[in-house]
Amino acid sequence: MTVAENAVGVADRVCAHPDWLFLWVAPDYLDAMPKTLEDIYAEKIAAGDLTRDPAQEAVLPILCDIRTWLEEAPKRGLRGLFAKGPPPPKGLYLWGGVGRGKSMLMDMFVEAVDAPKRRVHFHAFMQEIHAGMHEARKKGVDDALKPVAEAVAADIRLLAFDEMQITDITDAMIVGRLFQRLFEVGVLVVTTSNRPPDDLYKDGLNRALFVPFIELLKERMVIHHLAAEADYRQDKLAGSQTYFAPANAAARAAVQAIWEDLVTAPPEPLTLKVKGRDVVLPKFSNGVARVPFWDLCGKPLGPADYLAVAEAVRVLILEDVPNLSRSNYNEAKRFVILIDALYEAKVRLIVTAADIPERLYVEGEGTFEFERTASRLREMQSEDWGT
Numbered sequence: 001m002t003v004a005e006n007a008v009g010v011a012d013r014v015c016a017h018p019d020w021l022f023l024w025v026a027p028d029y030l031d032a033m034p035k036t037l038e039d040i041y042a043e044k045i046a047a048g049d050l051t052r053d054p055a056q057e058a059v060l061p062i063l064c065d066i067r068t069w070l071e072e073a074p075k076r077g078l079r080g081l082f083a084k085g086p087p088p089p090k091g092l093y094l095w096g097g098v099g100r101g102k103s104m105l106m107d108m109f110v111e112a113v114d115a116p117k118r119r120v121h122f123h124a125f126m127q128e129i130h131a132g133m134h135e136a137r138k139k140g141v142d143d144a145l146k147p148v149a150e151a152v153a154a155d156i157r158l159l160a161f162d163e164m165q166i167t168d169i170t171d172a173m174i175v176g177r178l179f180q181r182l183f184e185v186g187v188l189v190v191t192t193s194n195r196p197p198d199d200l201y202k203d204g205l206n207r208a209l210f211v212p213f214i215e216l217l218k219e220r221m222v223i224h225h226l227a228a229e230a231d232y233r234q235d236k237l238a239g240s241q242t243y244f245a246p247a248n249a250a251a252r253a254a255v256q257a258i259w260e261d262l263v264t265a266p267p268e269p270l271t272l273k274v275k276g277r278d279v280v281l282p283k284f285s286n287g288v289a290r291v292p293f294w295d296l297c298g299k300p301l302g303p304a305d306y307l308a309v310a311e312a313v314r315v316l317i318l319e320d321v322p323n324l325s326r327s328n329y330n331e332a333k334r335f336v337i338l339i340d341a342l343y344e345a346k347v348r349l350i351v352t353a354a355d356i357p358e359r360l361y362v363e364g365e366g367t368f369e370f371e372r373t374a375s376r377l378r379e380m381q382s383e384d385w386g387t
């Protein structure tokens with residue numbers, strides 16, 4: 001078998017095309033072959049980590065085509081000057097309801113792909129772009145976006161975004177050119193989102209200027225709706241305790257186990273820009289944030305900050321809520337606002353606290369208000385909360 005044939009064999013193998021069986025392959029070579037996404041998915045089912053879901057399986061061939069192209073490209077040189085590589089496939093825009101497995105599928109894919117790649121939360125990525133543009137402007141660059149987009153694309157061929165959403169006009173006004181540039185230099189983009197492209201930046205300011213970006217996405221990416229059978233995140237939490245008091249070692253261990261179960265990628269800080277301020281969630285992964293009470297309610301944050309937090313997370317793990325008293329009026333007030341924001345946004349809340357909700361704040365201004373918070377904390381513990 002020549003090197004070129006070898007490369008072809010691998011390409012067919014990673015996509016599990018039925019005809020790969022007809023290629024002659026030595027058994028030891030077979031062992032060294034990369035696993036197909038179908039293999040990896042099947043292994044996770046066999047191990048009891050995943051429930052088989054045909055809607056998720058339907059995404060695998062799309063990812064597989066992208067993977068083949070990405071992995072084949074560097075080998076193309078081996079086939080000599082006459083071999084012209086296939087044109088790049090479209091990227092993937094995977095959208096659907098929460099907990100359907102979008103991030104799980106994307107992470108599985110990114111991990112498997114053997115090509116220069118980067119996976120990043122969309123929000124964090126956009127902040128990086130704005131920071132880069134700010135630097136470029138300071139240096140007097142006319143078109144600040146250009147060098148930033150080029151730097152992003154310099155070392156990678158695959159860019160995987162988790163949770164694309166556009167709520168901010170400053171993002172809305174640059175994503176079109178940014179993506180155009182990424183596509184031009186041959187970066188393949190895979191992204192997850194809770195909304196179809198047509199609903200991005202819905203009702204946003206100057207939306208007409210944003211529409212070409214939607215058209216660009218539709219042209220360059222396969223738009224796929226992941227209509228999976230269940231909200232698996234909800235299933236994971238269903239029936240499990242979500243409020244732990246007192247916040248002792250057992251409570252901490254239980255919360256640690258929940259955190260490990262929900263987190264799929266290494267946690268990173270998530271910085272939310274609110275009215276020019278930075279609100280930092282120090283540990284964030286796959287929609288789940290874990291934060292001590294004092295970090296969130298012991299700082300001078302207000303309703304806009306808590307709304308931004310509630311919008312950015314699906315699950316909040318809030319640790320070490322203390323017994324609050326008259327002297328903690330500010331903390332108690334912020335806690336009330338935080339719980340209201342999480343409640344309205346239907347965020348899943350996991351709490352370790354010094355005491356049961358009704359005994360967290362019993363003396364001081366606003367104890368009457370706090371009764372509603374306690375009641376909400378109860379309601380948010382119910383099994384069907386957030387569905």
Ligand SMILES: Nc1ncnc2c1ncn2[C@@H]1O[C@H](COP(=O)(O)OP(=O)(O)O)[C@@H](O)[C@H]1O
Nearest residue numbers: 050051053098099100101102103104232233262
């Ligand atoms: N088929 C499945 N069986 C069991 N658990 C799953 C399945 N698909 C996803 N999960 C788990 O459910 C949780 C939510 O999945 P995730 O990919 O984060 O959803 P989404 O990104 O669509 O909101 C994750 O912990 C994930 O590992």
Ligand SMILES: [Mg+2]
Nearest residue numbers: 102103286287
């Ligand atoms: Mg997700």
